[in-house]
Amino acid sequence: SSLLEEEEDPSTASAIISRFQQYLQINTSQPDPDYPHSTAFLLSQAQSISLQSQTIEFISKKPIVLLKWEGTQPHLPSILLNSHTDVVPVETHKWAHHPFKAHLDHHGNIYARGSQDMKCVGMQYLEAIRRLKASGFQPLRSVYLSFVPDEEIGGHDGAEKFAESDTFKDMNVGIVLDEGLASPDEHYRAFYGERCPWWLVVKATGAPGHGAKLYDNSAMENLFKSIESVRRFRAAQFDLVKAGFKAEGEVISVNMVFLKAGTPSPTGFVMNLQPSEAEAGFDIRVPPTADADSLEKRIAEEWAPASRNMTFQLGQFKQKASIEDKFGRPILTATDSSNPWWDLLEKAVKKANGKLGKPEIFPASTDARYFREMGLPAIGFSPMANTPILLHDHNEFLNQAEYLKGIDIYESIIKAYASYVPVTKDEVSRDEL
């Protein structure tokens, strides 16, 4: 029977799904991703379809697997298909199916951490290329695939180092595809920019006192005034989304993600003592076109005013630079006629019978920002229609039919991108004659 398995036709749906499951079964969850295993798997996939491969460790133990399908006109700018290999942690016991078994249920849903974010995309790139190669297609432009580590913890040891490297420069990349989001309706979503994360910790101090005493300026009261102010702002932003005036990526989101206060005791917390310190953490996401200075002012004056004994810290991710280019303009990939790659994507999706929604700002962060910072166009796209958005959630799944459909979509996109030759002025005038 092992002989039969070896001889199974790799182009069947069941072979394609089983390769996806194999990748999902590798536990690459942070904070201790099994990169040795994922690297070996990706290299074996590359070998099976005769792609050139190399593994680069800009940081030790953080491998980037870089694959290449050489074009017949290698001087043309290349196509980069990027995906990250790590996934976020799981609470295994809260899942209906084990998050690293890639269980296929009777609806055809494949349950696994990474099924949407974003092992699907990495494997779909490979499957699309497998099929294009089998069909005899020859790319004019070189096509690269990068499988990068550590996106979920900021990408500093992965995509950021890669984008700044000489290796990357030598690749002469012209367009990058990276991750998007699932879509609950029939339209695929595509992203041309993303919000910038600001991770804010506010700290209140105040006089300690008896738990029975009502007095002003306790740390808890001071912190709660801030929390109330943050919540009013949050509600106003959220209302704009609920009313349909703004898309999710176009407002400033702010969510409280931790609260830290109280005087510990062996049995829990001291109940009759009002503590002298209290802290709260907020995940804030700032759209590229938002007024960052006014938000910073709001934080200093309303959310953590010194007049209320408050201090604040904006963590390492408050990176204004990542939402502005060197001229101070927001970093956005054009979605008009100035960007042929956008037009090609739209047409290619349509050609493969897919529907594309309006371009959006990605509400969270992706590695695409590092490529945009290098001045490159980057489009966030994960072809999952009719799918609930479950990234970072329990019971993340993707339906096998949607997964297979996504391969058709990438086949169409890669074909269009790898064949694209700009129409020069000469050619236009020749056409018009």
Ligand SMILES: CSCC[C@H](NC=O)C(=O)O
């Ligand atoms: C800011 S680095 C973390 C990146 C992460 N990306 C996807 O979820 C995010 O929180 O948006």
Ligand SMILES: [Zn+2]
């Ligand atoms: Zn992701």
Ligand SMILES: [Zn+2]
């Ligand atoms: Zn993620």
